[in-house]
Amino acid sequence: MQNPSLELQIQTLPDSPGVYQYYDKDEKLLYVGKAKNLKKRVLSYFNKVHEIGRTRVMVRKIVTIKHIVVTSESDALLLENNLIKKLQPRYNVMLRDDKSYPWICIKKEPFSRIFSTRRMVKDGSEYFGPYTSFRTVHTILDLIKELYPLRTCNYDLTENNIKSGKFKVCLEYHIGNCKGPCEGHEPLETYQEQVNAIREILKGNFKESLRNFKKQMGDFAAEMEFEQAQRIKEKIEVLENYQSRSMVANPKITNVDVFSIVSDESAAYINFLQISHGSVIRSFTLELKKKLEETDEELLELGIIEMRERFNLTSREVIVPFEVDLGENIKITVPQLGDKKQILDLSIRNAKFYRIDQLKQMQIVDPDRHTNRIMAQMKKDLRLPEEPRHIECFDNSNIQGTNPVAACVVFKDGKPSKKDYRHFNIKTVEGPNDFASMEEVVYRRYKRLLDENEPLPQLIIIDGGKGQLSSALKSIDTLELRGKIAIIGIAKRLEELFYPGDNIPLYLDKKSETLKVIQQLRNEAHRFGITFHRDKRSKNALQTSMETIPGIGEKTMQTLIKHFKSVKRLKEASEKDISAVIGLSKAKKITDFYNDNKPKE
Known part of the structure; x- marks a missing residue:
């Protein structure tokens, strides 16, 4: 660190939790962050080499450091979240809060109406939500309409207005969707009992409504009113069907929020499930665009604080895939087995599906962005010095030592470049010697590229384990290309990746995009080599017959x-x-x- 002014600013930072802010020479805010220890956290930006280019650029621009001290890290997290949304620093993850979500309102009035709204009015009414889509809201309101005949009019149904005969029943009354409280056909107590039952359903508690309906059905049946009993039975079936679709866990699990995260090089996807009485009553996935080297832990904490604030969440227990710090008043659960682990797995699955959908959309709208992301991911996963835009993969093909050949396939920007594929007849090796054959073809391939001044690949993949890799390395060393081209071997049985000079293989996630690209390369090289081998055998057989x-x-x-x-x-x-x-x-x-x-x- 060359700037004496910065050194002084860092030295005077306290060893306390708080929020730090970086400004450039024009006093423009670059970044807002939180820390358990302000001095240690800020110092870490200046005493290490950052892999991400954007981080290096940001650090070079920092001229002024400001800070706000708070009492705990959870307070710092809340303050960081608010400052990011308010000030929108250039290098922070993007938090979008411009969307108005729908709520379900139980209006504070005689004969309460229940309806959807995007506006919260502080008049004592109850609001449930917010919900992430109007589709969910309409489904719930349709369920309520099937179960309970409530009014939809906006009349002021005071006791005096009803007694004065000011209102008349409408069509909804005649078709059975309302019991006519406007003309006094339904007492307020009976109506409000239905509202109380709906309130419990909105909280995810179906038990009370089911018990009341079953009692009503029994009473009607005992009095031989079988048509009425059948109507109640149909309501029970509607409610039980809805409950079974929303029930995902033990009904004893209630008032719990579940958060999970799935991330890649460019973004993180945080899924949220709200659980009440074993049912999912709300689901939402938040996408955070990465700007620097944010960890999953940092992003998940930020996402949880953002969604708890956005959706007015008050639960005291949070289920997450790993430990996070949200303050002393919130219980953090990291389940390993049981019902809570199943709920967490469901949340992770939702995050993964959302990510896949977003990636498909990006691939359609902006194919280059999709390619850039995969290249950046491969660079990180394979520990490469640069993105592998040009990859070549080699495979040997011989059966019982006859007609030995080799194939080289080429991928550019993660896609096959078939015009660059090459076949090789083995010239200097006799018999089935895969190691010597690999040494020969690798030498011939890159000797020719060097002689013709053609571009070299960033990555070479050898189809085989340590032996094949060692043979290829002999040719790379002979051509003095060691260190100029990255080279790895892939063993077929366990998909092990071997690096030069390292006896311990690298294992990638079986579902990772990096491994899928490598497998596609390996399979394409094998197919290309086998096809050439078969053609050569057929041609030799044909020539033998023709000669005789x-x-x-x-x-x-x-x-x-x-x-x-x-x-x-x-x-x-x-x-x-x-x-x-x-x-x-x-x-x-x-x-x-x-x-x-x-x-x-």
């Missing part, structure tokens, strides 16, 4: 092989079958030749 059958030319034999698929089938064919392809005269020459050369018994 008098009067039969190359074109005739090619026609026959194309028809009969192999020399063996040609030998077994009758003269009649052959004559149908090339005529009787030539057919007789071929059958006579094969009959004369049959092995004697």
Whole structure:
């Protein structure tokens, strides 16, 4: 650190929790962060080499450091979240809070109305939500409408207004969707009992409504009112069906929030599930665009604080995949088994599906962005010095030592570049020696690229384990390319990745995009090599037959092989079958030749 002013600012920082702010020479805010220990956290930006270019650029721009001391790290997290949303620093993750989410309102009034709204009015009414889509809201309101006949009008149903006969029942009353409280056909106490039951349903508690409906059904049946009993039974079935679809865990798990995170090089996806009485009553996935080297722990903490504030969450227990610090008043649960682990897995699955959907959309709208992300991910996963925009993969093909060949396939920007594929006939190796064959083809490939001044790849992949990799390295060393091209070997059995000079293999996640690209390369090299090997064997067999059958030319034999698929089938064919392809005269020459050369018994 060359700037004396910065050194002084850092030295005077306290060893306390708080929020720090970085400014450039024009007093523009660059970044806001939180820390358990302000001095240690800020110092860490200046005493290490950052892998991400954006971080290095930001650190070079820092001229002024400001800070706010708070009493705990959880307070720092809340303050950081508010400052990011208010000030929108250039290098912070993007937190979008411009969307107005729908709520379900139980209006504070006689004969309460229940409806959806985007506006919260502080008049004593109750609001449930917010919900992440109107589709969810409409589903819940449709359920309520099926179960309980409530009014939809906006009349002021005071006791005096009803008694004065000011209002008249509408169509909703005549079709059975309302019991007519406007004309006094339904007492306030009975109506509010229904509102109380709906309140419990909105909280995720179905038990009370089911018990009341079952009691009503029993009472109607006992009084021989079977039509009424059937109507109540249908309501029970509707409620139980809705409950079964929303129930994901033990009903004893209530008032719990679940958060999980899935991330890649460019973004993190944080899923939130709100659980009440074993049911999911709300789900949302927040996308955070990465700007610097944020860890999953930092992003998850930030996402949790953001969503608790956005959705007015008050639960005292949070289920997460790893430990986070949200303050002393919130219980953090990291489940390993049981019902809570199942809920966490469900949240992770939702985050993964959301990520996949976003990536598909990005691939359609901006294909280059998708490619750039994969290249950045491969660089990180494979510990490469640069993105592997140009990758070449080698594979040997020989069966019992015959016709040994090799194949080199080329991927550019993660996609096959078939015009650059190359076949190799093994020239200097006798017999089935895969190691020596690999050494030969790697040498020939890169000797030619160097001689022709063609660009070299950033990554070479050898289909094979440590032995094949060592053989390829001999040629790389001979050509003095060690350190200029990254090279790894992939062993087929366990998908192990081997690096030069390292006996311990690297294992990638079986579902990672990096491993999928490597597997695609390996499979393509194997397919390309096998196809060439088969063609070569067929050609050798054809040439052997052509040399030994008098009067039969190359074109005739090619026609026959194309028809009969192999020399063996040609030998077994009758003269009649052959004559149908090339005529009787030539057919007789071929059958006579094969009959004369049959092995004697």
